[in-house]
Amino acid sequence: MTRIGRYRIGAAIGEGAMAQVFLAHDPSIERTIAIKVLRPELRGDPEVVQRFLKESRAAGMLSHAHIATIYDVGQSDGIPYIAMEHVDGDSLETMLTHQGRLTTERVLALSVQIADALDFAHRHGVIHRDIKPSNILITDKGRSAKLLDFGIARIEILGEARAEREVSRTVVGQIMGTPRYMSPEQAMGLPVDHRSDLFSLGSVIYEMTVGKPAFPANGLASLAIQIAQGSPIPIEQAITDCPRGLRFVIAKLLAKKPADRFTSAAAVRDVLKLELEAVQQDRDVRRRGLAMRTKLSLTMAATAAVALGLSVGFVLDSQKSALETMALTSASSMTSFVARNVGVRMAENADLPVAEQDWLPVQAFAETAAAQGNVRLLTVADEGGVIRAADDKALIGKRYVARGASDAAIVGDKGFRITRTVRYAGHNFGRVDMVIGRGALDGAMRTAEILLFALSLFVVLVVAAVGYFSARQLSAPLRRLNKALTDVAGGNTAFRISHRRRDEIGSLFDTFNDLVEHIELSRNPDATGDGPVSDATKIVVAPTLPLKRRVA
Template identity: 50%
Template sequence: MQTLGRYRIEALLGEGAMAEVYRAHDPDIGRAVAIKVLKPDFARDADLEARFLREARAAGALSHQNIATIYDAGQAQGIAYIAMELVEGQPLDALLDAQGRLPYERVLSIGRQLADALAYAHRAGIVHRDVKPSNILVSPDGRQVKLVDFGVARLGEGDAGQLGRTHAGQLVGTPRYMSPEQALGLPVDHRADLFSLGVVLYEMMTGKVAFPGTGLATIAIQIAQERVEPVGRIVGDCPPGLSFIIDKLLAKKPEARFQDGGALVAALDREIGHAQEAEPARRGIPLRIKLPLALAAVTALALGGSIASILDRQERALNRMAVVSGETIASFVTSNAAVLAADNAGLPAAEQDWAPLQAFVAAAARDANVREIVVADAGGTVRAATDPVRVGTRYAAPGGEGTFGHGATQAADQGRGPGIRFVRPIDYAGIEFGRVDLVLKRTALDGAVAQARTLLAVLAAVVMLAVLGVGYLSGALVARPLRRLRGALAEAAENGFALRISHRRRDEFGAAFDAFNRTAEAMETRLSAAPALPAPDLAATRIAAARAA
């Protein structure tokens, strides 16, 4: 067959139980399409051919990013055909054959897309009834999937009692991915597609088929009666939430599954969102901000008090050191001044020679630590000074400017910098000959105190930054699991505990999550009061399987 109607056939892409699919070219709009035609044995059945076209036209109304678009359906050259979107990529079954299993992140992404596609089709009243890996095409980049082949799909309304079979008495759908309703030949609805999707998700997550039987009868019995091996026993990296979703989809009773694709999408979105954990809007200050601020405030108070105490003690210690050093210098100046002053004692004023004392004061003033020296005689006349102008003037005793102890007082700046003043009597052989007024510079002392303040301030800043960082991270570590637990509790109130919290934590929050999951499982069991499916008739199951063969 070279052409079919206006389509130019290029190659056979694949074939299923009822139809063959060809790659073709549509010259009218210049694009490649996939052409699906019934196999000759089925094409001779007029009723089946009419239903094939009717259902294709119904599915043609679907327009969804994860559903292959049907462009045209009709008859040409006596052959019924469906022209649909040619999806580049590979079938999911080929991908699973190559990789064995997929990471749970990809399972969530693919599952979410397929759930959204089915939810859309179900809202339009169309049930696929043959969801399986070979009908799921994965794009070359692996990011997008498309559900194809609604060829056995049927409008949900009408024919309700015969949805499980074709008119020829065959089971509709690939046996390994059928729902229990299909396997038992019971009426089915959109929840059968959700079961089939659960089988697909199970296979993607574990790399194994859910129902490993080798014969149709065996597979049908497994689907109708046997529970699948839990995902957690096969792989260790499946989040509990995803494992719960798969288990719920594989429930034997339709009433125990997700009741529509929208609920499944919401559950998958919740699992996907756990990896992103967007911060919800809230009132008040978030815990991740409140905790570091509280820690910083407490740390600031502790540091402030400690630093103030340290600086006070250090300044006192430095002052004592300065006073001791000043006492030594003052004693040296006073003892030398006493000797020189004693030489003039008892001499008439005209014969007194104070030049040696002035020379000594000038020499002592060369010390970098000395700011000022004044030597006055017993009569209060200045006889030597670092400022020669003051020699011969009356000595005025300085006023109290704060004491450092040991007779040392604080000297006013007077434009020459702060200092420490020592006033000592000139005492020689028990006789007082005057006094020495010595001022030492505080430059080194104040520099040491300023350096200590700077270093402590830097240390305090580093500690505060560390506390803020640790507090923020601690708040985030605490806020995230609390937010998940709060969200799970909120959703449990709406969904009847039909969810689980996925985690890998080994701390107290992990124990809390596990406790929630156990509680949710127990509550869901108690809240589930749906009637059970009729007990499967093994004879009927075997008969149905035999007909399928």
């Protein structure tokens, strides 16, 4: 088989009980698609053909980011086919087989998408009735889910009478839906509504979470009994890292009675979104975290330390640059002063024979200048490059080796090197080379660093203390609220929290009181008013806000 209608058929990419799936090409729009064709042995049964093509009438109505799109449906040369979107990815069944259970965050992210797709289908009157891992394709590197294969979907808008006729056609042994993931009402051959899909979704989420099917029995009869009457292994016994909220969602989805499940796929999606947000917020928090007062103080201290570190670094760098500029200016002035004072004597010696030249005054001046505390090197060379005066007398008479251009200033780790040309009456008579030490500057910088570090440490400690005591102020009412909630969870609703707060905590206390009142009223509709204040809350009653007494 190389062609069906206008589609060129490629390699087989999937196979099911009713159909085979091939990769195909639509030349009219130059698009790669997937084409599903009914198995040859089933093409002679009109009812099977009708059921097969019903997928197009169901899924063809749906255009959703997480539902595989149906492009075309028809028959060509007696071969029923459905042309659909080609989704490049693996089925959830394949992923679970190769990878095992998924992380909680991935389970929630994919479940939100599947629930959203089901909500869209249900709002358009389509019940899938065959939610299972092999009908969910995972794309985009595991980040996106696509729901497909509405082959046994029922269209709600057909009407109740026609739906009953559809159900009556199903006899024992021909239950529609994959047995391992079908709902109890499907297992017993009863009419189903959208809540059947929610049970199947719960089975899929359970398997993604635990890594094993919720109902692992073998054989159709045993499996039907297990689904209708049995319960899956509790998740907390199978794994230890499943959040309590997700366990609640799965348990509610797997309720035997449809009335005990969520009312809609939209409700499932919304609660899963909240759980996903909670998991993402706590992603980097260890299971046994620090107390809030400790975390808040550490966070504030760390933030202050980073801010102060950047600020102090900037200040020290600016100060260092400014001090170096000042020191370089001072060194340049001193070198120029020496050059001016030796200029007259060097000019006189330049006009004399070498034997008559007198360099003792120049040496005396050089020694006097070198006696300054910061001068680490001083040499005076004549125009011929011979050193005539130096702080180190051993250098006198030797050749001067220039280190850089004349009239240059070089900043180094050991000091500031300044060279100046000796000029007199517009002529050059030699060079002065001087190195000024930077010990005083480095000492000043170290003192500044110590002082700024001490100041920064003081500020960080103050910020940490403020954060700690602020958190303690917040922790106290939260502990009271937690104790009150624990009392309510234990069945005690005969108390209220009284307070004088007008902030967010006060609003939280008021909401708690309203909740307890509603719980009491739901238990005893004839009861009104508030109960006594629990001693466990230890919150002083405001004289201006007396508690209401219970009406007998």
